[in-house]
Amino acid sequence: MFHLLEKIINLYKVCREIKFHADDYGYSDNISKDILNCYNDGIINSVSIMIDTSDELIAKLKESDIKNISLHLNLTSLASTNNSFDEKFLKSLTFTKLFFLKKNQRNICIKEIDYQINKFTSHFPEIDLMIDGHHHIQIIPWIFKYLNKNYGQKIKFLRIPNEKLVLLNVSYLFSFTFYRNLLASLILKTISVSIEKNSKSEFAGLLYSGIYNSKSLNKHINLLNNSTNQVEITFHPGTGIESERNLFKKNHFKYVSSIKRKKEYLLLTNQEK
Numbered sequence: 322m323f324h325l326l327e328k329i330i331n332l333y334k335v336c337r338e339i340k341f342h343a344d345d346y347g348y349s350d351n352i353s354k355d356i357l358n359c360y361n362d363g364i365i366n367s368v369s370i371m372i373d374t375s376d377e378l379i380a381k382l383k384e385s386d387i388k389n390i391s392l393h394l395n396l397t398s399l400a401s402t403n404n405s406f407d408e409k410f411l412k413s414l415t416f417t418k419l420f421f422l423k424k425n426q427r428n429i430c431i432k433e434i435d436y437q438i439n440k441f442t443s444h445f446p447e448i449d450l451m452i453d454g455h456h457h458i459q460i461i462p463w464i465f466k467y468l469n470k471n472y473g474q475k476i477k478f479l480r481i482p483n484e485k486l487v488l489l490n491v492s493y494l495f496s497f498t499f500y501r502n503l504l505a506s507l508i509l510k511t512i513s514v515s516i517e518k519n520s521k522s523e524f525a526g527l528l529y530s531g532i533y534n535s536k537s538l539n540k541h542i543n544l545l546n547n548s549t550n551q552v553e554i555t556f557h558p559g560t561g562i563e564s565e566r567n568l569f570k571k572n573h574f575k576y577v578s579s580i581k582r583k584k585e586y587l588l589l590t591n592q593e594k
Contacts, residue, residue, distance in 0.1 A: 339545065340522075340553040341589075342367040344393055344453065345577075346382060347374030349568050352559030352577065353381065355586050359558045360387055363590040367553070369393035369453050372441045373401050379444055391451035391478065392441040396430055396458050398573055403436035404429065416456045419464070431467060438472065453480035453555075460512050469519070480553070481520040482509045484527055487544060489537040493529075498581065502528050523548045526555035531581030535593055558586040 343356045347370045359365040367389035370382055382390065396419060402411045407429045414430070422430065442450060450472070458464055459479060468479065484506055493499040506528050525545060529537065533556075545552045561569060561577035569577060576582075587593050 338551050339542065340367040340389060340551065341365050342369065342389075342526075342553050342555045343559070343589075344369050344555055344557055345371065345455070345559050346393070347371035347378050348398070348559060348577065349561055349565045350378065351562045351565060353378050355559040357381070357385060359556075359586065359589045360385065363558075365556070365558070365589060367391070369451075370441070371395045371398070371400070371455060372437050372444070373399055383444065388448075389451075390445055390448055391453055391480075392437065393455055394434065394437060394452055394459055395455040396433065397456045398570065399433075400568065402433060404432060416458060416461070419458060419461050422463075427463060430464075434464070434467070449477035450475050451478040452476055457482050457509055460509065460516065462512070465516055478521060479519065480522070480524060481513050481516060482506075482524050482527060483513050483517050483520055484510070484524050486510075486528060487541070489529065489540050493532065493537075496532055498530075498532050499528070502530055502532070520550075522551040522553045524553055524555070526553075530555075530557060531579070531585055533585065533588060535588060538588065556585055556589060557582060558589050560586060 341364045343359055343365045346353050346356045346368050353374075356365065356368060360368065366387075368382070368387055369391040370379070371393045372379070373395055396411065396414050397416055399412050402408045404411065410426070410429065411433060419430070438450070438452075452459055452468065454460070457480075459468065460481060468476065486503070486506060488494070509527070523545065525541060529541070533541075541554070545554070559577070560582045561574055563578075566574050584593070
């Protein structure tokens with residue numbers, strides 16, 4: 322078996338800083354457990370948390386020795402909100418809906434954004450404020466503008482998914498998931514065109530989300546090693562389980578419980594077969 326961890330350790334000695342980042346901590350108990358396993362027994366060295374999660378999961382993350390923790394800003398898969406009056410509206414939001422909200426609806430979302438940022442900073446006062454977003458909502462123009470205007474000086478890092486599109490192996494041309502990821506990557510790159518100048522890190526991981534293997538990941542790392550910027554490779558290794566089905570929207574559960582998520586978990590804990 323290809324020894325991924327040994328290769329990564331060797332690369333650490335010669336490459337610039339690479340963040341092997343896991344999104345979605347706090348989405349569910351099992352997803353959070355998987356992510357912590359990927360940190361304790363794998364290569365993950367950076368985690369973002371959905372702060373609308375339970376106090377118990379927040380406490381577990383605080384008790385860990387993970388240094389790189391960011392806010393996974395969430396408006397599309399809320400477990401709880403700070404606004405019970407508008408909770409039904411907030412829980413109905415999708416990436417597409419967020420583009421077309423009226424002013425009063427945006428104001429409701431802004432209050433939730435403020436709440437999540439304040440809750441994150443109160444729980445993690447000792448670390449710099451870094452923000453990414455569930456379904457990349459942080460780059461939706463009006464949300465990005467609000468964050469930049471009201472928190473610009475406080476935010477050390479705001480993820481801009483400007484991934485460079487490279488073909489790591491011709492076999493991916495026969496993968497439906499690759500084309501789905503490619504479409505998503507192109508949409509996000511288009512949205513990000515006007516804000517790319519704000520990027521402080523080279524982003525990767527969306528194009529090969531769920532379909533990396535040890536060889537393609539290491540090939541990608543070698544390519545990214547030539548970057549003059551900090552590099553963030555994002556993964557979603559946490560898996561949803563049947564007993565947690567009611568925590569997710571129907572279409573979201575299908576994604577978080579997919580075999581691709583499980584394979585990514587096995588890859589990042591060096592258990593790939």
